[in-house]
Amino acid sequence: MFHRPILAAAAFAAFAGAATAQTAMPFALDWKFEGPAAPYFVAIDKGYFADVGLEVEITAGQGSLDAIPKVATGAFPVGFADINSLIKFLDQNPGAPVTAVMMVYDKPPFAVVGRKSQGVEAPKDLEGRVLGAPPPDGAWAQFPIFAAENDLDMDAITVEPVGFPTREPMLAEGEVDAVTGFSFSSFLNLVRLGVPEDDISTILMADHGVALYGNAVIVNTEFAAANPAAVEGFLEAVAMGWKDAIAEPAAAIESLVARNPAADAALEERRLALAIDANVVTDYTAANGMGTVDADRMATALEQIALTYEFQNAPDASLYFTDAYLPEGGFPLD
Template sequence: MFHRALTAAATSLLLASTAMAETAINFALDWKFEGPAAPYFAAIDNGHFAAEGLKVEIQAGQGSLDAIPKVATGAFPMGFADMNSIAKFLDQNPGAPVTAVMMVYDKPPAAMVGRKSLGISEIKDIEGKVLGAPPPDGAWSQFPVFAKETGLDMSKVTVEPLGFPTREPMLAEGKVAAVTGFSFSVVLNLTRLGVAEDDISVFTMADHGVDYYGNAVIVNTDFAKANPEAVTGFIRALAKGWKDAATEPEKAVGQMISRTPASDVALETRRLQMALEGTVLTDWVKANGMGNVDPARYARSIEQLKEIYEFKNAPTPDLYFTDAYLPTDGSLTFE
C-alpha cells in the first residue's frame, strides 16, 4: 500500500514537473480561423508543439497588421503579421521589441480582386471606378507599389475605406468594382456569396512587379532572448504542421474546424490548398526550405518600400527579420 502511494506520488510529481516545464505561448494570428490557419491546429493536435515542450494557444486576429502591436507590447509573445508593416512599425517605434523570425507567405497572396461584369478585366480598368480597401489590410499596404509598378493613375481611382466584414458583400453587390485582400480569402468568400468564379478577376501583386514578402511569424525579442529554444521549437513544430496540412489538408482543416464548428470543411480545405500552392510552397521554398528569405529579393523589397514610404530613420533590414532562431536540423525542408 505504501509503495503504491509512493509510486502514485512520484508519478504526480513527475507530471507536475513536466507541466511546469512547458513554455506557454499565446499566439496572435492575423485573421480568423480559415484554411491557412489549419497548420497551427495540426501542430497542436498532432503533438508537434508538445514535443517541443510548448503549450500553444491560437487567438484569431483582425488583419495583417493586428498582431504587431500585440507582440511588441508583450501581450502576446509571438504572432503572425505582414513583413513590410513590421519595417514601418519599427521605423515609427524605434527600439520596439519585435521582429520576424520565420517567413511563411513566401509569395504574398496580396491582390486586387474585381469582377469582369463590373468592368474589371485588366488592372487599369479600376481607373474611373471605386476600389474598396480595408485600412488595416496587408494587401492595401502593398497597393502603392503595385500601382507604381503597373502604371495605375491613382488620381483616377476612388478609394473607399471599408471594413473586413463588408468587403466581399460590397463587391458581390456591385457597390465597389474591386477590392484589395488576400486572393484565397476574397475569391472563396465571393463564390460563397453567389458570384460566379469565372466573373472574378484576380491580380496578384507578386505577379506584377512587387518583390515584397508576405506574412511571417513574429516574436517579442525580449521573450526570444529569454526563451531561444522555445522560439526555435515553435518554428520547427509549425513547419511540421504545414507538412501535415500539405499531406492531409482535409484532416488539418477538420482539426481547425473543431474550434469553429460553423465553418465549411470543403471551402476551408480549398482555401488551405490555394494558400499552399500559391503562397507557401513556392519554387524557392521547395529548393531552399521554409522560413528564410532570399537576401537579394529582401533587399529589393526594402528598396521598393522606400519608394512609397518615407523612413524617419535609415532602414535596418536586420531588425525586421532574423534567421537566428531557424532550426538547422533539416526540419524546414519539404520533400
C-alpha cells in the same frame, strides 16, 4: 522610443518565466480561424508543440497588422503578421522588441480582386472605377507599391474605405468594382456569396512587379532572448504542422473545424489549398526550404517600400528578420 504598457510588460514577464516543464506561448493570428490557420491547430492536435515543451493557445486576429503591437508590447510572445507592416512599425517605433523569425507566405497573397463583368481584369482597369479597401488590410497597405509599379493614376481611382465584413458583399452587389484583400480569402468569399468563378479576376500583386514578402511568424525579442529553445521549438512545430497540412489538407481542416464548427469544411479546405499552392510552396521554398528569406530579394523589397513610404531611419534588414532560430537551410517541405 517605444514603451510597453506596464500591464503588457507584466504579462510578458509571466510568459518569459513560464513553468520549466511547459512554456506558455500564446500565439496571435492575423485573421479568423479559416483554412490557412489549420496548420497551427494541426501542430496542437498532433502534439508537436507539446513535444517541445510548449503550451500554445491560438487567438484570432483582425487583420495582418493586428498582431504586431500585441507582440511588441509583450501581450503575446509570438504572432503572425505582414512583414512589410512590421518594417514600417519598427521604423516608426525604433527599438520596439519585435522581429520576424520565420517566413510563411514566401509569395504574398496581396491582391486586387475584381469582377470581370464590371470591367476589372488587369491593373490598368482600376482607373475610372471604385476600389473598396479596408483601412487595416495588409493588401491595401501595399497597394501604393502596386500602383507605382504599374503606373496607375491614383487620381483616377475612387477608393472607398470598407469594413472587412462588408468588403466582398459590396463587390458581389456591384457597389464597388474591385477590392483589396488576400487572394485566397476574397476569392472564396465571393464564391460563397454566389459570384460565378469565371466572373472573378484575381490580380496577384506579386505577379505584377511587387517583390515583397508576405506574412511571417514574429516574436517578442525579449522573450526570444530569454527563451531561445522555446522559439526554436515553436518554429519546428509550426513547420511540421504546415508539412502535414500540405500533405493532407482535408485532415488539417478537421483540426480547424474543431475550433470553428460554423466553418464550411469544403470551402476552408479549398482556401487552405489556394494558400499552399500560391503562397507557401513556391520555387524558392522547394529549393531552399520554408522559413528563410533571400537577402537580395529583401533588399529589393525595401527599395519598393521606399517608393511610397518615407523611412524615418535608414532601412536595416537585420532589424526586421532573423534566421537565428531556424535550422540552416530552413525547413524542407518534402
